[in-house]
Amino acid sequence: MRAENWNRQQTELAGWPVTVTAYQIGEKYITEVASTDSGACVARGIAATAEESRKGAFETASRRLQRTRHFDLTIGG
Amino acid sequence: MPNYSNPEVLVSIDWVLKNLDNPSVRLVEVDVENTAYDQGHIRGAVAWSWQSQLCDRIRRDIIPRDQLEKLLSESGITPETTIVLYGDNNNWFAAWAFWQLKIYGHKDVRLLNGGRKKWLQEGQELTTEVPKYAPTQYKAKEPDFSIRSFLPDVQSALKAKGASLVDVRSPQEFTGEILAPPGLPETAQRGGHVPGARSVPWSKAANDDGTFKSFEELKELYAQEGIDGNKPVITYCRIGERSSHTWFVLKYLLGYDHVTNYDGSWTEWGNLVGAPVERGAAQPVETLVAHAR
Numbered sequence: 001m002r003a004e005n006w007n008r009q010q011t012e013l014a015g016w017p018v019t020v021t022a023y024q025i026g027e028k029y030i031t032e033v034a035s036t037d038s039g040a041c042v043a044r045g046i047a048a049t050a051e052e053s054r055k056g057a058f059e060t061a062s063r064r065l066q067r068t069r070h071f072d073l074t075i076g077g
Numbered sequence: 078m079p080n081y082s083n084p085e086v087l088v089s090i091d092w093v094l095k096n097l098d099n100p101s102v103r104l105v106e107v108d109v110e111n112t113a114y115d116q117g118h119i120r121g122a123v124a125w126s127w128q129s130q131l132c133d134r135i136r137r138d139i140i141p142r143d144q145l146e147k148l149l150s151e152s153g154i155t156p157e158t159t160i161v162l163y164g165d166n167n168n169w170f171a172a173w174a175f176w177q178l179k180i181y182g183h184k185d186v187r188l189l190n191g192g193r194k195k196w197l198q199e200g201q202e203l204t205t206e207v208p209k210y211a212p213t214q215y216k217a218k219e220p221d222f223s224i225r226s227f228l229p230d231v232q233s234a235l236k237a238k239g240a241s242l243v244d245v246r247s248p249q250e251f252t253g254e255i256l257a258p259p260g261l262p263e264t265a266q267r268g269g270h271v272p273g274a275r276s277v278p279w280s281k282a283a284n285d286d287g288t289f290k291s292f293e294e295l296k297e298l299y300a301q302e303g304i305d306g307n308k309p310v311i312t313y314c315r316i317g318e319r320s321s322h323t324w325f326v327l328k329y330l331l332g333y334d335h336v337t338n339y340d341g342s343w344t345e346w347g348n349l350v351g352a353p354v355e356r357g358a359a360q361p362v363e364t365l366v367a368h369a370r
Contacts, residue, residue: 068260
């Protein structure tokens with residue numbers, strides 16, 4: 001068994017640039033969402049179809065990314 | 078792996094394919110946790126979870142010697158075994174494991190160049206079969222902390238300007254605009270960087286496929302920030318795993334002598350009472366040189 005249909009694309013999610021990597025291993029479809037600037041994996045979706053896998057990864061990633069706070073560097077504290 | 082100062086610490090996919098049945102080689106997939114491994118891994122590889130097996134999460138420390146001995150023994154590893162590490166997240170956690178194995182004196186540790194990403198991208202064979210190896214009685218050496226910086230080391234270096242600090246986080250983490258990689262838990266009270274640190278995100282050392290850039294490219298990358306091996310270097314990030322990646326580059330691929338990983342990293346420094354913090358972009362290298370005169 002091998003990773004098949006491996007592909008990677010850049011997009012934006014919850015206002016953050018993300019790198020989405022999708023592939024299939026055996027009967028499982030896997031989608032990984034990483035924040036592009038840091039390279040950190042934010043969420044991984046594993047499902048029986050590519051669509052479900054993407055949906056699961058995007059939902060989790062969106063929820064987590066929305067929690068990220070921006071700080072105004074001109075204000076102390 | 079031509080040109081690198083210690084080319085033997087990196088292996089290629091071809092090398093792994095030729096050594097899949099070599100009993101003196103043990104492949105280890107190191108991830109945050111084992112989900113990716115469970116979906117498919119290189120034949121013969123055992124799994125190490127960074128979260129549950131390589132960290133003492135109570136003490137916030139590397140695992141103690143007896144736990145490392147247990148892990149290596151259960152993985153069928155002896156002090157003579159060639160350990161080849163690879164993992165997801167661009168080999169960050171594999172690099173952490175490399176650093177920790179070196180602290181405990183394992184002689185022959187290597188990284189699979191490109192890690193899990195390149196293996197998958199190339200469509201190399203995977204299995205879900207978990208291998209079983211006869212347990213050993215591994216005895217580790219006393220920890221060698223000459224490759225690890227603790228908080229007092231960083232404070233001393235800052236005061237004496239005795240080392241170059243390399244912050245390998247993303248530019249937004251460096252400036253203080255965000256406290257952690259987007260989507261990940263914030264582990265510090267405030268943002269910014271250690272004063273005087275140079276910003277060289279870990280990703281600049283890697284190609285798109287996760288392999289390391291060439292010796293010449295790496296040398297130029299760090300030299301642009303005044304890091305040329307003539308002064309000790311301390312790497313840090315948020316929790317010490319991304320900085321293990323850069324520590325590996327500086328110590329082994331460029332061959333700089335005095336390179337340490339400050340695994341306390343921003344999670345420690347960013348929570349300290351009274352510690353100096355800089356925000357915003359780094360000062361130009363020329364400014365730092367002028368101040369030092």
